[in-house]
Amino acid sequence: MTNNHFGTSEKLMIAAIDLISERGYNGVTTLEIAAAAGFSEKTLFRHFGSKQNLLEQAFDRFHYGEEMKGLFKEKLVWDLHEDLLMISQTYHTIMNRNRKMIQIAIKEGKNLPGFRERTHRHPQQLKEFLTTYFSEMIKKRKMIDVHPEHTAVSFMLLNFGAFINELDSDKKRFTNVSLEEFITNSVRVFTRGLTP
Numbered sequence: 001m002t003n004n005h006f007g008t009s010e011k012l013m014i015a016a017i018d019l020i021s022e023r024g025y026n027g028v029t030t031l032e033i034a035a036a037a038g039f040s041e042k043t044l045f046r047h048f049g050s051k052q053n054l055l056e057q058a059f060d061r062f063h064y065g066e067e068m069k070g071l072f073k074e075k076l077v078w079d080l081h082e083d084l085l086m087i088s089q090t091y092h093t094i095m096n097r098n099r100k101m102i103q104i105a106i107k108e109g110k111n112l113p114g115f116r117e118r119t120h121r122h123p124q125q126l127k128e129f130l131t132t133y134f135s136e137m138i139k140k141r142k143m144i145d146v147h148p149e150h151t152a153v154s155f156m157l158l159n160f161g162a163f164i165n166e167l168d169s170d171k172k173r174f175t176n177v178s179l180e181e182f183i184t185n186s187v188r189v190f191t192r193g194l195t196p
Contacts, residue, residue, distance in 0.1 A: 008039060009048075012048065013057065015036040018100065021101070025108045055104070055112070055115070059105065062101060063122045064094040069125070078137070080137060083133070088159055096163075096166070099167060143195065144196050158190070162179065
């Protein structure tokens with residue numbers, strides 16, 4: 001992330017993400033975060049109150065909830081293949097852009113009270129969007145009659161698993177298939193299985 005066009009809060013969030021991803025939550029002070037962003041520690045506390053609050057707000061600001069909300073509200077074409085392809089590609093674009101933040105959530109989430117629950121808001125929201133979408137596709141008879149929520153969870157886990165496999169690009173765990181090939185093929189298989 002470049003921070004040239006961001007305001008004070010965003011610059012502090014980006015500095016926090018960069019430093020915490022490198023050194024861990026307990027390995028970074030608020031003074032270091034503020035200095036890396038070009039501000040005083042007093043400015044950090046005025047904007048966020050605490051390091052954990054800064055990290056939580058950074059997660060909310062840069063994770064995929066709002067972008068996915070816009071996608072489901074404005075960009076669906078009600079074609080199963082086209083929509084799932086767009087959703088999957090958008091998901092991976094956002095997740096890869098925020099990979100440092102995701103690594104923090106995975107590594108630090110269990111150590112920060114309330115943080116894990118907060119990080120689950122975005123996947124929960126995506127599950128709701130997908131469940132509603134699949135329900136509508138069933139009503140429109142563009143999809144077979146399956147349990148919409150289970151289908152949403154299956155699609156999410158498929159994509160999250162692919163993201164985790166790509167998280168450390170030097171150590172792909174299961175496959176050497178490119179992410180683009182994976183997205184194209186998995187959406188094709190998923191669509192074929194759900195099309196009446």
